Amino acid sequence: MQLRHLRYFVALARQRHFARAAAECGVSQPTLSAGLVALEQDLGKRLVERDRRFIDLTAQGQAMLPWAEQILGAMGSMAQAVAATAAPLAGRFRLAAIPAALPLVGRFGDALLGRYPGLHLAVHQATSRVIEQDLQALSCDAGLTYLDHEPPANVIAVPLAQERYLFVTHGDAARESGAAMHWAEAAAMPLCLLHQGMQYRRILDAQFAARGLALAPRAVADSYVALLSLVQSGRFATIIPDSYAALLTGLDWAAIQPMEGAETARRLGLVVLDRQPMGPLALAALDVARALAA
Structure with a gap:
């Protein structure tokens, strides 16, 4: 079994596309395909479902993937440890x-x-x-x-x-400067928030649920840049970590308020x-x- 064949396999699992995996590895697509065939022959198992394109990993391929990743990661760490002794x-x-x-x-x-x-x-x-x-x-x-x-x-x-929450609206829609935002009032606003696959959103949902409130955002995204762009449009409000406050300094459209009452810092x-x-x-x-x- 050759390490470069493992690299081909892990790259294909990540890219899920033969041409992109070959480009990541810096080889031609036929070379990558031949390496995968050689790996399957070494193991005596089919690892990849394919016809003329990638379909998915087989059950054997799925079982092998975390081990292949760890082997390649360990090899990389070993090389770094050896190199660090001399330079x-x-x-x-x-x-x-x-x-x-x-x-x-x-x-x-x-x-x-x-x-x-x-x-x-x-x-x-x-x-x-x-x-x-x-x-x-x-x-x-x-x-x-x-x-x-x-x-x-x-x-x-x-x-x-440590993180606390800040409520952000467009300046034209802001309450009195510096006033805290009530949790119930925030829940009733047209919110844009991270989706529930993000841990921040799950924590936020729990904070509102503890107060007997539920969130029903009008829009969801996977980045704060997208959320702040929606707020800048003037239609939406959002809730962000206070670590982002410094990045909003000097933006005349952003009105920032703390959430009402004490909350446990994360x-x-x-x-x-x-x-x-x-x-x-x-x-x-x-x-x-x-x-x-x-």
Whole structure:
């Protein structure tokens, strides 16, 4: 079994398209297809359902995928550990962040790259559940996510921030400046919110349910950029984490209000997979996060 064939298989599972998987691997499509056939022959199992195009992984392919991801991730960590003994830490650092934690990327990324100039940072947005899966599969080096609500399993966590809610409307529709927004009044507004596949939305739903209220947004999205664009149109209002407030400073259309009454702050922080041996990139992330937390 050859590692490059495993890379072809994992890329195909991720891209679900032969041409895109071949492009990701930097090979021709016939080379990728031949590698997959060789992998299936090595295992004696059919891994991919296909005719002239990709259909899906077989049950055997689905069973193999997390192991293939971990093998490739472990190989990458091993290469990094060997390289780090002879030279400063270098290469790509893969950081996954939930939308609510994206404002933390700047502070963490600046500290990471300042301490390790040989690294370059690759950030992608993901749900908390996907971050947990990616950490287990060794396909990301660290995540920024919630630490208390639906906490990820088998991780080492470093708290970096606490989050509270802010209500945002278009300036023309705002209440008295600085006045708190009542929860019942917010629920009755034409809201745009993240969809319920996002952990932030599930926490928000629980906050309203605890007050005997239910949310029925007029629009849903998977990013705060989309929500704020809808608010800017003048028709909608939204509820965002207070970490986004600094990014709205100076925008004359955005009227920002705190939510009424005390609420329990939610912790956000950095997580890495709790495993031994721990790769040098995960160790670097922990060192930087602990310095920021201190």
